[in-house]
Amino acid sequence: MLQLTDIEKVYQTKTIETVALNRVNLTINKGEFVSVMGPSGCGKSTLLSIMGLLDEPSGGILELDGRPVKSYSDKELAHLRNQKIGFVFQSYHLINDLSVLDNVELPLLYRAGVGGKERRQRAHAALDKVGLSARTTHFPSQLSGGQRQRVAIARALAGRPEIILADEPTGNLDSVMGEEIMDLLLGLHRHDGTTIVMVTHDEQQAQKTERLIRFFDGSQVA
Numbered sequence: 001m002l003q004l005t006d007i008e009k010v011y012q013t014k015t016i017e018t019v020a021l022n023r024v025n026l027t028i029n030k031g032e033f034v035s036v037m038g039p040s041g042c043g044k045s046t047l048l049s050i051m052g053l054l055d056e057p058s059g060g061i062l063e064l065d066g067r068p069v070k071s072y073s074d075k076e077l078a079h080l081r082n083q084k085i086g087f088v089f090q091s092y093h094l095i096n097d098l099s100v101l102d103n104v105e106l107p108l109l110y111r112a113g114v115g116g117k118e119r120r121q122r123a124h125a126a127l128d129k130v131g132l133s134a135r136t137t138h139f140p141s142q143l144s145g146g147q148r149q150r151v152a153i154a155r156a157l158a159g160r161p162e163i164i165l166a167d168e169p170t171g172n173l174d175s176v177m178g179e180e181i182m183d184l185l186l187g188l189h190r191h192d193g194t195t196i197v198m199v200t201h202d203e204q205q206a207q208k209t210e211r212l213i214r215f216f217d218g219s220q221v222a
């Protein structure tokens with residue numbers, strides 16, 4: 001589903017050039033659960049941003065469903081980002097002034113063809129999947145870290161993405177809550193066949209996924 005060929009990413013500031021990704025060749029197949037590990041600064045988040053079409057590579061070819069991403073117009077790319085990809089971040093990125101239900105519905109507001117009733121139904125179904133049906137009227141500040149991450153996962157699921165890109169989804173959680181979130185992601189993957197790419201610093205969690213990719217200094221080393 002995603003094919004990276006000789007992908008490079010160079011960040012250039014006034015004083016320094018950083019090669020964040022150095023000729024990365026990688027395929028993510030439909031239905032896989034892949035984890036990415038490596039020391040701080042080795043390019044993991046950059047890799048996820050490029051896979052998620054949030055950032056452009058400096059070189060190489062990125063293909064999505066067999067078509068080079070470069071050949072898509074900006075409008076098509078925005079559409080793909082919104083329709084195909086769900087993001088989950090370490091720090092949840094929830095909106096504090098919105099209820100749990102409204103947070104989950106929010107990305108669907110930007111979807112053509114999804115009316116208010118369907119938005120609500122999808123949001124409820126997604127919250128049900130993550131076990132938070134009883135918390136729909138709560139606000140993020142009234143939830144534990146693990147529950148906040150569940151809301152963020154429900155928000156990604158409500159969009160019915162083909163791929164979930166998760167950047168250290170358990171990074172802010174203690175080990176018990178981290179394990180709960182990991183079990184949730186594993187369950188979603190097994191049950192719905194969702195493709196997941198997850199960056200993690202936790203070796204035990206990474207071992208539970210189907211494939212573990214290790215990065216060092218912008219390159220894949222295993």
Ligand SMILES: Nc1ncnc2c1ncn2[C@@H]1O[C@H](COP(=O)(O)OP(=O)(O)OP(=O)(O)O)[C@@H](O)[C@H]1O
Pocket residue numbers: 011012013018019020038039040041042043044045046047
């Ligand atoms: N916007 C940017 N401008 C300049 N340099 C950047 C930028 N984003 C990342 N970098 C640099 O690119 C390299 C890779 O960063 P990246 O965030 O992808 O690493 P990471 O493996 O995700 O790190 P961590 O585990 O600490 O989150 C680092 O050296 C970083 O300083």
